Amino acid sequence: MGEHIMTSTTDSGAISLTPELKSKKGVSPIWILPLIAIIIAAWLVYRSIVNAGIDVTITFKNAQGIEAGKTQVIYRGMPIGLVKKLEINKDFQSVDVLVQFVKEAKDQLKKDTAFWKVAPEISTRGITGLETLLKGNYITMMPGEGEETDHFEALSEPPPFRSDTPGLHIRAFTEDLGALKAGSGIYYKGIKVGEIIQTLLNDKTDVVLDLFIQEKYSDLVKKTTKFFNISGIAFEGGLSGFSLKAESLESLLLGGISFLTPEHESKTQNAKDDDTFRLYKDRNRAEQEGQKFTVYFNDGKGLTDKTQIKYRGVEVGRAFSVELDEKTDGVRLQVTMQQQYRQFLRDDTQFWVVRPELGLAETRNLDTLFSGAYLTFRPGKGKPGRTFKGLSNPPGEVATRDGLHVVLVSERLGSLKSGDPVYFRQVKVGEVTDCRLSEDATSTLIGVDIQKKYAPIVRTTSKFWKASGLNVDFSLFTGAKIKTESMAALLEGGIAFATPGSPDVEEKKEAKSKGVVVDGSKNSEKKKVEPKIGTQVLGSPVKNGATFELYSEPQEEWLKWRPKIALGKGN
Amino acid sequence: MVDRPLTAKDAGFLPCLVCHKLSVIQDDDGVQQRCSRCGAKLHARKPDSIARTWALLLTSFIMLFPAYLLPIMTVTSFGHRYPSTIMEGIEHFIQDGTYFIGFLIFFASILVPVFKLLGITLILLSIQRNWKTSLRQKAVMLRIIRFIGRWSMLDIFVIAIMVALVNLGSLTTIEAAPAATFFAMVVVLTMLAATSFDTRHLWENTL
Numbered sequence: 001m002g003e004h005i006m007t008s009t010t011d012s013g014a015i016s017l018t019p020e021l022k023s024k025k026g027v028s029p030i031w032i033l034p035l036i037a038i039i040i041a042a043w044l045v046y047r048s049i050v051n052a053g054i055d056v057t058i059t060f061k062n063a064q065g066i067e068a069g070k071t072q073v074i075y076r077g078m079p080i081g082l083v084k085k086l087e088i089n090k091d092f093q094s095v096d097v098l099v100q101f102v103k104e105a106k107d108q109l110k111k112d113t114a115f116w117k118v119a120p121e122i123s124t125r126g127i128t129g130l131e132t133l134l135k136g137n138y139i140t141m142m143p144g145e146g147e148e149t150d151h152f153e154a155l156s157e158p159p160p161f162r163s164d165t166p167g168l169h170i171r172a173f174t175e176d177l178g179a180l181k182a183g184s185g186i187y188y189k190g191i192k193v194g195e196i197i198q199t200l201l202n203d204k205t206d207v208v209l210d211l212f213i214q215e216k217y218s219d220l221v222k223k224t225t226k227f228f229n230i231s232g233i234a235f236e237g238g239l240s241g242f243s244l245k246a247e248s249l250e251s252l253l254l255g256g257i258s259f260l261t262p263e264h265e266s267k268t269q270n271a272k273d274d275d276t277f278r279l280y281k282d283r284n285r286a287e288q289e290g291q292k293f294t295v296y297f298n299d300g301k302g303l304t305d306k307t308q309i310k311y312r313g314v315e316v317g318r319a320f321s322v323e324l325d326e327k328t329d330g331v332r333l334q335v336t337m338q339q340q341y342r343q344f345l346r347d348d349t350q351f352w353v354v355r356p357e358l359g360l361a362e363t364r365n366l367d368t369l370f371s372g373a374y375l376t377f378r379p380g381k382g383k384p385g386r387t388f389k390g391l392s393n394p395p396g397e398v399a400t401r402d403g404l405h406v407v408l409v410s411e412r413l414g415s416l417k418s419g420d421p422v423y424f425r426q427v428k429v430g431e432v433t434d435c436r437l438s439e440d441a442t443s444t445l446i447g448v449d450i451q452k453k454y455a456p457i458v459r460t461t462s463k464f465w466k467a468s469g470l471n472v473d474f475s476l477f478t479g480a481k482i483k484t485e486s487m488a489a490l491l492e493g494g495i496a497f498a499t500p501g502s503p504d505v506e507e508k509k510e511a512k513s514k515g516v517v518v519d520g521s522k523n524s525e526k527k528k529v530e531p532k533i534g535t536q537v538l539g540s541p542v543k544n545g546a547t548f549e550l551y552s553e554p555q556e557e558w559l560k561w562r563p564k565i566a567l568g569k570g571n
Numbered sequence: 572m573v574d575r576p577l578t579a580k581d582a583g584f585l586p587c588l589v590c591h592k593l594s595v596i597q598d599d600d601g602v603q604q605r606c607s608r609c610g611a612k613l614h615a616r617k618p619d620s621i622a623r624t625w626a627l628l629l630t631s632f633i634m635l636f637p638a639y640l641l642p643i644m645t646v647t648s649f650g651h652r653y654p655s656t657i658m659e660g661i662e663h664f665i666q667d668g669t670y671f672i673g674f675l676i677f678f679a680s681i682l683v684p685v686f687k688l689l690g691i692t693l694i695l696l697s698i699q700r701n702w703k704t705s706l707r708q709k710a711v712m713l714r715i716i717r718f719i720g721r722w723s724m725l726d727i728f729v730i731a732i733m734v735a736l737v738n739l740g741s742l743t744t745i746e747a748a749p750a751a752t753f754f755a756m757v758v759v760l761t762m763l764a765a766t767s768f769d770t771r772h773l774w775e776n777t778l
Contacts, residue, residue, distance in 0.1 A: 028619045028622045028623060028626070030619065030622065030623040030626040030627065031622070031626045033626050033627060033630040033760070034627075034629040034630040034633065037629070037633035037634055038633055040633075040634075041633045041634075041636065041637065042635070044637055044641075069653075070651065070653065136634070203641050211585040218693055
């Protein structure tokens, strides 16, 4: 390549001062760069327009935990919006939260759409929103209907009703809601199968509960299903043991209800939406729903609205209300009797209350100390009845006893009372069933029931005396002798009797002294042998209602009678 | 008559930009002249210098917007994502009271890139508009621009180190967000723009 030197001269025509740069044709490829940049920028702009969120204002009464740029709106676990800005309302009563939603949410932002804040909450309703402890509070929503709008009022707590969930929607009525709340669970055999959607007070002062049963469990609810409250702890105790029942911790804290379908009705139709049920106070009430009847008492001591009705020790029903009755100036006890026992309710059925009795000698019905007094009855044979007059004391047990009933006549009653034992050779063979004045009030009549087995012992010649108290025999030579029946008789009183006769009356006509004597020494008995007085002939058996005189103390002779009598059969 | 010193070009020479050897301009059209010593291509001025600079500059300008507006870093802490833009990051540091770091980041990622872009724009404009004032200062500015260009990558380095260091699984992780790419491109493109510019244009037609 040869060299070509251009020199600068003052001759402007000969020398070109302009650079000899060759201008290239076309555009430099470097311009692709800004082009690409513009494309990227355009794409970004386009995307931001297409994905432009929807700005919506949600007014919260309290925006605690909501942070601009952090708090999300999460629906079914997916973030669909982000809080952009928080502004206090002009009246300083609420906070406007500006939320930008993804554009897909547009169709859901209708007038009835509900928003609420999810925060960790540990309360009686349970522990909720635990995930927000780590992630922070969030806002969630429930789509609703209506016109589109961009301003919402947030709910202060989650809406109760999730109408979109498939399942069984039924209602229950109850008088008292107790610890139940919207959100309380419905349990079946301890499994949560649904929940209380909402609770309303209807105009009839009943509480109406909207219940929701999950679809897969809806078959469990029949037309005849009974719902009952299982809130809290059920405590039942008695001498036979204590039981403490709580359905689940959740139901303990939150309250809950459960249900059962009586076995004989389990084949009935399934419940349908909007069926109504009664909500019982507890399981027992639901189980024992049956014939209702009323018993009037003079005194309601020991009666509660949980008082049981027992017959022969078996619970057959339960009271559900006890209140004062103005008409009879007493207490009205309303009771339900289980269906299968309703035939006991006859108009001559007698009811009385069994209360604990503590005595020096005898303590009875101790179980009622713990389980409370209970109601019992003696079934009648009349027409079916629904209203009864309760007895203050157990009735004379004439009719219920199939033993021998005899009447003793005494001048005074002494310390005898109904229920006192009747002894024969210190063996209890019967009971005083009732004590009353004779018609002309000249004496007292004491009804005595001798057990069937021992009935043959009572003969026309039998002698009855009061075994109550002490018989003190004091003499200079023999010293003091204190005679009494058994210790129980000493303390509590009772009646003893003896029947004349000897083991082999015909042959020996000899009496063997074997009294019912407690004097501290068996030997002393021998000394008291006395000449026989010829009354040792075994009398004939007596019939029901036979009357005897009741002596205040036995004669020595009676105590030596030893008849030989075959006992009757029986218990 | 031109009242200015003779330039190499005026004198018919081409300086080699690699080994600085002066070569005589040859007049054979269409043939690219090469340095007789080192073989580099010879140009009187860097080819398309101004156009290239403009192109790179414009690209940088465009990229600057996503770089500043999009989040540059996402901190995921306990399942919650906290994306933050450069400005938010600076704000955060300032609010925290760590003014030094806040200012450093502000300087490196906002002041410097904007200064570079505006500076190069000014120089380009002054060439095209033939503004002949304060040429010496403009030259100083260009030198500064070239010098500090590399420091703008500070942000990117910080993010790179954070992403590598803070990776505690579900507790806290840091991810680079889209703006990081754009920001890196801005930095690289401005550096290219600054170097693709032929300084000699500044003094073209001057004393």
